[in-house]
Amino acid sequence: MSATLEALSQILHKHLGDRLRSLKIAHDEVTIEVDAADYLSVMQTLRRERELGFEELIDLCGVDYSAYGNVPRQTRRFAAVSHLLSIANNWRLRVRCFCDDDAFPSVPSVTSIWNVADWFEREAFDLFGIVFPGHHDLRRILTDYGFIGHPFRKDFPLSGYVEMRYDPEQQRVVYQPVTIEPRETTPRIVREATYGKAENA
Amino acid sequence: MPELRNFTLNFGPQHPAAHGVLRMVLELDGEVVIRADPHIGLLHRATEKLAENKTWIQSVPYMDRLDYMSMMCNEHAYCMAIERLLGIDVPIRAQYIRVMFDEITRILNHLLWVGCHGLDVGAMTMVLYAFREREDLVDAYEAVSGARMHAAYYRPGGVYRDLPDRMAQYRESQWKSAAQIKPFNDRRSGSLLDFLDDFASRFPKLLDEYETLLTDNRIWKQRLVDVGVVSPERALQRGFTGPMLRGSGIAWDLRKKQPYEVYDRLDFDIPVGVNGDSYDRYLVRMEEMRQSNRILQQCIDWLRKNPGSVMSDNHKVAAPSREAMKTNMEELIHHFKLCTEGIHVPEGEVYSAVEHPKGEFGIYLISDGANKPYRLKIRPPGYVHLSAMNEMASGHMIADVVTIIGSQDVVFGEIDR
Numbered sequence: 001m002s003a004t005l006e007a008l009s010q011i012l013h014k015h016l017g018d019r020l021r022s023l024k025i026a027h028d029e030v031t032i033e034v035d036a037a038d039y040l041s042v043m044q045t046l047r048r049e050r051e052l053g054f055e056e057l058i059d060l061c062g063v064d065y066s067a068y069g070n071v072p073r074q075t076r077r078f079a080a081v082s083h084l085l086s087i088a089n090n091w092r093l094r095v096r097c098f099c100d101d102d103a104f105p106s107v108p109s110v111t112s113i114w115n116v117a118d119w120f121e122r123e124a125f126d127l128f129g130i131v132f133p134g135h136h137d138l139r140r141i142l143t144d145y146g147f148i149g150h151p152f153r154k155d156f157p158l159s160g161y162v163e164m165r166y167d168p169e170q171q172r173v174v175y176q177p178v179t180i181e182p183r184e185t186t187p188r189i190v191r192e193a194t195y196g197k198a199e200n201a
Numbered sequence: 202m203p204e205l206r207n208f209t210l211n212f213g214p215q216h217p218a219a220h221g222v223l224r225m226v227l228e229l230d231g232e233v234v235i236r237a238d239p240h241i242g243l244l245h246r247a248t249e250k251l252a253e254n255k256t257w258i259q260s261v262p263y264m265d266r267l268d269y270m271s272m273m274c275n276e277h278a279y280c281m282a283i284e285r286l287l288g289i290d291v292p293i294r295a296q297y298i299r300v301m302f303d304e305i306t307r308i309l310n311h312l313l314w315v316g317c318h319g320l321d322v323g324a325m326t327m328v329l330y331a332f333r334e335r336e337d338l339v340d341a342y343e344a345v346s347g348a349r350m351h352a353a354y355y356r357p358g359g360v361y362r363d364l365p366d367r368m369a370q371y372r373e374s375q376w377k378s379a380a381q382i383k384p385f386n387d388r389r390s391g392s393l394l395d396f397l398d399d400f401a402s403r404f405p406k407l408l409d410e411y412e413t414l415l416t417d418n419r420i421w422k423q424r425l426v427d428v429g430v431v432s433p434e435r436a437l438q439r440g441f442t443g444p445m446l447r448g449s450g451i452a453w454d455l456r457k458k459q460p461y462e463v464y465d466r467l468d469f470d471i472p473v474g475v476n477g478d479s480y481d482r483y484l485v486r487m488e489e490m491r492q493s494n495r496i497l498q499q500c501i502d503w504l505r506k507n508p509g510s511v512m513s514d515n516h517k518v519a520a521p522s523r524e525a526m527k528t529n530m531e532e533l534i535h536h537f538k539l540c541t542e543g544i545h546v547p548e549g550e551v552y553s554a555v556e557h558p559k560g561e562f563g564i565y566l567i568s569d570g571a572n573k574p575y576r577l578k579i580r581p582p583g584y585v586h587l588s589a590m591n592e593m594a595s596g597h598m599i600a601d602v603v604t605i606i607g608s609q610d611v612v613f614g615e616i617d618r
Contacts, residue, residue: 026549027286027549027551028285031550055437056437058442058554058580059565063567063576067575069569081565083565087453090459092552094550094552114438114440115592116438116439116440116585119585140242142241142242142618144242151247152250184254186255186256186259186541186572186573188571189545189571190569190571191545
């Protein structure tokens with residue numbers, strides 16, 4: 001692990017203190033987790049504090065943890081994950097914030113801190129149904145006009161629910177229930193940690 | 202007095218200057234744009250969701266189809282993310298090949314950009330020249346992968362195969378005589394590296410030719426200078442990366458600042474703009490092509506001198522050779538597991554970014570230890586740049602909207618994903 005990451009984690013501890021839920025360093029990247037209640041103030045500190053200097057929000061996305069791994073889930077279902085970049089200090093940070101309510105996931109909007117979050121939050125709302133209070137224009141962005149559901153949730157089937165075709169009798173495009181069966185050519189397998197080790201034979 | 206109302210205009214989705222399927226609702230006051238609202242998603246294919254239902258390797262060709270103008274750079278970010286999660290090393294020769302093809306891709310992308318941007322703004326000749334040179338570079342794609350666009354050449358652990366010793370030749374036909382095809386075949390007489398070397402030696406001269414057409418052209422400057430000005434502060438707020446950020450005067454390039462593969466061994470410069478307008482972004486991209494050509498030449502020199510393996514020898518990730526598979530039991534097992542189940546990537550998450558021709562292209566991967574990604578998030582540069590459309594276009598004339606779309610260099614494969 002490099003000295004830069006060590007320095008970054010110390011500065012994070014110094015400025016965020018109790019608001020820091022956890023801090024992990026893996027694959028040369030720093031990940032912090034914060035509560036939804038502290039999220040906005042943490043992001044403000046990360047942007048405004050000179051020592052941290054995260055001028056750019058590189059990415060913000062939703063994650064649905066409902067089907068993670070083989071074991072029953074310990075965490076909340078939805079999270080908003082942001083990737084920040086500091087150009088002045090040349091370092092990156094990942095911030096994860098779990099939504100408190102699984103049925104109505106919500107995380108404060110960071111559009112006032114980084115304007116770029118606008119479309120990223122619209123996308124996370126569209127695909128995962130995470131609501132961002134404080135966002136001035138939370139419309140769907142990638143899916144069709146009038147789309148129902150949040151397609152990137154793990155319980156949304158890959159083939160979807162409706163399909164579109166041209167109806168020659170009505171002479172217009174109509175929606176109908178999907179006629180294709182979902183199929184899986186390679187099953188999803190999570191091997192146990194000891195799989196393939198000779199001493200377990 | 203009659204009531205005055207702003208005029209709302211639908212720009213696209215079938216507009217030739219929309220660079221794909223962009224629908225933009227423009228609110229106009231006379232000819233001045235008051236508000237621009239891009240509607241995207243008409244090309245949405247849910248690549249990220251599809252990737253969650255495919256094995257790790259099966260998603261590599263999907264990456265080509267994101268930004269379909271810079272195919273190999275997309276693959277690069279994806280393969281690099283998997284390699285970092287797996288913790289495997291890529292052979293040095295494969296790293297040089299990747300860097301070489303990244304730069305070829307950058308030239309390909311910028312050539313298409315300068316041609317189409319020219320078309321949008323009214324310089325009709327440019328696209329013909331640009332496509333002439335693109336032809337040679339897509340031939341290089343074809344020589345290594347068999348495909349002129351969707352290469353699927355990079356794989357986790359290296360590249361699919363080593364550079365070929367010979368190039369495909371043109372054949373005489375009823376349309377082309379032997380005399381006509383001779384100059385083309387002369388260039389293709391040697392190996393791929395000879396062919397690229399020939400290209401790299403010709404290319405700076407050709408770039409000068411393009412610049413005589415555009416750089417000091419009065420019409421070109423009237424259309425581009427002071428159009429779509431973005432200050433450095435606003436560029437950071439809007440998350441700009443790549444030429445868009447450099448055009449605004451911030452010297453930020455991942456190849457220099459957070460070098461990946463072998464970029465730290467290569468010698469090249471980063472062009473930076475001053476005014477942050479469309480013309481500066483044009484100049485930055487033109488200079489980037491020259492720098493890419495320099496990198497290309499350095500890679501060719503190195504690759505000529507240093508033969509070696511181009512794929513990791515970890516056969517839990519990279520398929521073993523056909524010969525080894527047929528003679529060795531262990532390799533047969535690896536081959537069987539790879540073909541039926543695919544690779545298993547240890548639990549964890551990683552964000553890997555490359556300096557894509559359009560900006561920072563990032564792949565955020567979450568693995569729960571399965572043979573498929575748990576979550577794949579693509580960070581598309583064009584998506585971010587297009588989101589600044591309202592800000593950049595407001596207050597400009599309607600004709601400038603086309604210039605701004607052009608200078609953002611958007612491609613809908615990556616924006617809609």
